[in-house]
Amino acid sequence: MHSNGLFLKDVAGFLGSYYTGLAVMNAVAALILWRKKGQFGWAVTWAVFAGAMMILASLALSGSESLVPGxxxxxxxxxxxxxxxxxxxxxxxxxxxxxxxxxxxxxxxxxxxxxxxxxxxxxxxxxxxxxxxxxxxxxxxxxxxxxxxxxxxxxxxxxxxxxxxxxxxxxxxxxxxxxxxxxxxxxxxxxxxxxxxxxxxxxxxxxxxxxxxxPLEEPASSVKTPNPSKAPWYFLGLQEMLVYFDPWYAGVVLPSLVVFGLMAMPYLDFNKKxxxxxxxxxxxxxxxxxxxxxxxxxxxxxxxxxxxxxxxxxxxxxxxxxxxxxxxVLNNVDLPQMFWVNLLDRPLPRAPQGAGTLVQIGTILLREAPGLALLGAYLVLLPPLLAVTVFRGFYARMGFIRYMIMANLMLLMLSLPLKMILRWTLNLKYLVSIPEFSLNF
Amino acid sequence: MAIGETIRNSQIWKSIFRHPMPLDRRNRIVVMLTNFFLHLHPVSIKKQGIALSFTWCMGGVTFFLFLVETVTGVLLMFYYRPTLEWAYNDILALRDVTSLGILRELHRWGAHAMVITTWLHMYRVFLTGSYKPPREFNWVIGVILLLLTLLLSFTGYLLPWDQLAIWAITVGSNMARATPILGYEGPGQQLLTIGGIDMITDGSDARFGLLGARFVGEETLNRFYVLHCIAIPLATALLLAIHFWRVRKDGGISGPL
Structure with missing residues (x-):
């Protein structure tokens, strides 16, 4: 990065015109207000503000390290x-x-x-x-x-x-x-x-x-990976989700749901007003x-x-x-680990060596039972529960299918902030972690 | 004046513009009905519906930017060659030596602006509740157009073939690797195994389909070039036509009933 002196030389000119622009903008505003009735106080306020901006502009244009306002x-x-x-x-x-x-x-x-x-x-x-x-x-x-x-x-x-x-x-x-x-x-x-x-x-x-x-950077090189490597800016929200979810969810399923949800919106919003x-x-x-x-x-x-x-x-x-x-420091823990090891003080369930496919799948299901139960409750039990409580009016007016689509879309949308909160409070990495099928949630 | 008069009375002029200048009420109506470009619009419109504070003009600006992108893009295609040997050098030359190299700046900034104006247009349509009946389907087309706008920008991002380009596309397309069932690192890809042979490998999954290779390389450059210059613009143009047509058919610019 630049040393501060060199950098200031580059930016001082820009800041000078920036503050001058602010001054002109506020002077024009003051002029308009001055010509209106009953706005005299505001006209004076913005005129004074414009003056202050001119002072900032001249300080910035000095280009001296101790004077550029920061x-x-x-x-x-x-x-x-x-x-x-x-x-x-x-x-x-x-x-x-x-x-x-x-x-x-x-x-x-x-x-x-x-x-x-x-x-x-x-x-x-x-x-x-x-x-x-x-x-x-x-x-x-x-x-x-x-x-x-x-x-x-x-x-x-x-x-x-x-x-x-x-x-x-x-x-x-x-x-x-x-x-x-x-x-x-x-x-x-x-x-x-x-x-x-x-x-x-x-x-x-x-x-x-x-x-x-x-922008034009160095020629492409498949061996020089920049750090950080970023997607185009309009996809950086999706890239940020990768902190909390695996790519299959953050990069494929959630974006598809965003598109689907946007398309479904006019059919879910029954409010005619x-x-x-x-x-x-x-x-x-x-x-x-x-x-x-x-x-x-x-x-x-x-x-x-x-x-x-x-x-x-x-x-x-x-x-x-x-x-x-x-x-x-990354010390995030999966839910099975929290449940079996930290809470029950037992090792994670593991299928015996050479067990059949069914036993293996059964063991995985047992190991992931806490996470699956939570997810099941969230996505399967919560919508009907909401339908008879908070969303009773919605359910009555939307009918079963429309209501279920809306409720599930909203719950999946909320899965992101909820996962953020779980990460910040409990250091939770995955609710369900099945590396055998590359399925982590 | 006399020259103008002569031109407007000439057979050539009259063959193009079949009616006098739109200076009086009758001809202002006629011009809307007889001009191919203007007939997208109705003849008259609610004054409130075209107030800038109501529409923000963002849909129109987005369409205008699409036209800017088309014109500058076609001109850039005369110069730019989508090969590993030339892509970067051509862009470099556009920046440093070529006359009218500013076309690339216009194209790039226009693209960013178009993404932003699309969002703003959508935001306005939401805030005025204009997606509600009878305009539901046009909103759906709008969402597809949003997706196409992002894809246009995304495919174009690769073409300068600099570090910014290939790594942004690498990061973006790595997502496809995790597509459920169809990506070779995605959940459930093991399900597509026939007779012990894995159908989804890094040479046959969704990411491979997108890139045309196992990593971002010359095949990707070619693929994105064709998508960027031909396939997606064509789809966009078709959907734009439907979008505009539906605006008219669904009752014009929205307003309180």
Whole structure:
């Protein structure tokens, strides 16, 4: 990695324009607010903020190690020390929960603008760290940074409208989308919008292509395995699942189930409300399930896999140097081991030498009985149990087959976070481990 | 002005555009009905349905990016040779010496952008509940298109033939080795044993089918090239056509009933 002086030379110019951009953005915001009635206080706030950004910009442009604004070393070390898969997952979950519960607060333009600015400043301060910058600025990782901001923005756009609609529906009014029933001609109203969109996207893509060269590493060599070896970024959530499951499940079965589940969604969601307009209250269950799958299990895992997984797929804090010599203790235990050896203090059941196939299979079943029983209870007993308790209303309206498909899809989706929790708390490796048939779960 | 007038009154112009400029209401309707490209759209549409805050324009942007990828991809095909000898060098030359080597940047970043816009489009369709009846089947086609988009990106990832490429594909395709029953390290592959002969080996399993070899090599490069440039784009184009057609047939852009 660069020595800090060399690195700063590279990044100082970028940070200078970055903060200048922030200043201009906030100055424009201040100007717009200033011309609106009753927003004078906010106009002043963002004007002052823009001024502060100009100061940061000039400090960054100085290029001097002591002046480029960054997070103090102690803070970075603390973040590195604290962060790990557990805290990351719990932290993001807490963040999403807070954003969801207090959505009425966060959809206010000024609150959102503040969060947005804070995120950008934090990002800028972090960029002054060589380790952080080297990973975030890796060409193929740049799209993910864009994805995060785009997702945040569009979630805000959608939630803002949903909050308004939910309030209106509560008052017995139709959703906002219903108000403008007027029809317009596609030429010019739609085709011009499309043309402008095409021009804008082309311009954006050209600028991106000019300023950021596409990645090209050394020529391929089948003997030089890079460490870490990573799949393309959009599959890194799946690669992260490999920490908790074997490839047959994490890499083949679960992805197939994701595709199947997405396809099945319109046939499982019997709720007729919320069709064609933004709303949350009217379809809270499907909303939360989708957001959980999309944000928790797809996006945050991609971010984890891209930015925080280094050599040997070890976890590295955001400001940590990716040394290949980091050693993590792996003392995960299989459930049969826990049950037979640790709990009952007996050896694992083993078939006698030269036993027939049936005896061998019987022994395997006996050995794996605790895991199989748990899995059976989870996948076979739990759906009917839920059908007569929590999901009674669902079961009545969906019928047997549709309900069973939904319940099993949801339980299989939850198998990932459950396995994570079992790993973190009990160091559980596999619930069922049948190496004889390459079947580990 | 006179020249414009002359052109618009010429036989050639009139043979292409059968109606006057779409400046008044009648001709704005007619243009939608007589133009091949525009007839994907209806003549009139609910104003709310095309509000940017409602649609985010992400489906349209995704389709536009697909067109960008097609055009830049075809141009790149004139230059790039998918062989071990040339693949890397051709990309290197595109970066360093070839005029318009920026086509590769456009193609690569466009591909990443297309994956993102597909997700955003899907996200919007979910959030507005637009997958609900009568649009269930179009959502299913959309999911297949999502899968094809990812596969297009995945197969294209290998073509530069650098370290990033082959190891990303190695990691990705190693999953196929663990396919239940059909992968030689997958659970239950022992079941496909006939007369003591193992049917699923590293030379006949799902991964071999994907790579065309036991490891990522020249056969894989050729296989992914054909998939990337011909097979998957064709499938995508067909499904796109159905997707758009169904948008119209299922009642246009969604809105409150």
């Amino acid at each position: 997070l103090p070393l102690a803070a970075r070390n603390l973040v590195n020390k604290l962060s790990g898969p557990v805290l990351y997952t719990l932290g993001t979950t807490a963040l999403f929960t807070i954003l969801f519960v207090f959505r009425k607060f966060f959809v206010q333009p000024m609150a959102a603008w503040m969060v947005f600015n804070l995120a950008l400043v934090l990002m800028g301060l972090s960029m002054a760290d060589a380790n952080f910058a080297s990973i975030v600025m890796k060409p193929d990782n740049v799209p993910i940074v864009g994805l995060v901001f785009l997702l945040a923005f569009f979630t805000w756009v959608a939630t803002k409208q949903a909050v308004v609609n939910d309030e209106r529906i509560k008052q017995g009014l139709p959703p906002m989308e219903k108000l403008d029933d007027e029809k317009v001609l596609v030429w010019p109203d739609l085709v011009y919008t499309e043309l402008i969109c095409m021009v804008a996207v082309s311009a954006f893509l050209l600028v991106w292509a000019i300023f950021l060269p596409a 919320g069709n064609g307009y933004y709303s949350i209250e009217e379809r809270k269950f499907s909303y939360l399930v989708y957001q959980f799958g999309f944000f928790e299990l797809w996006i945050t895992l991609i971010i984890l896999g891209t930015f925080l997984r280094g050599p040997n797929w070890n976890f590295y804090g955001p400001f940590e140097y990716w040394t290949p010599y980091k050693v993590e």
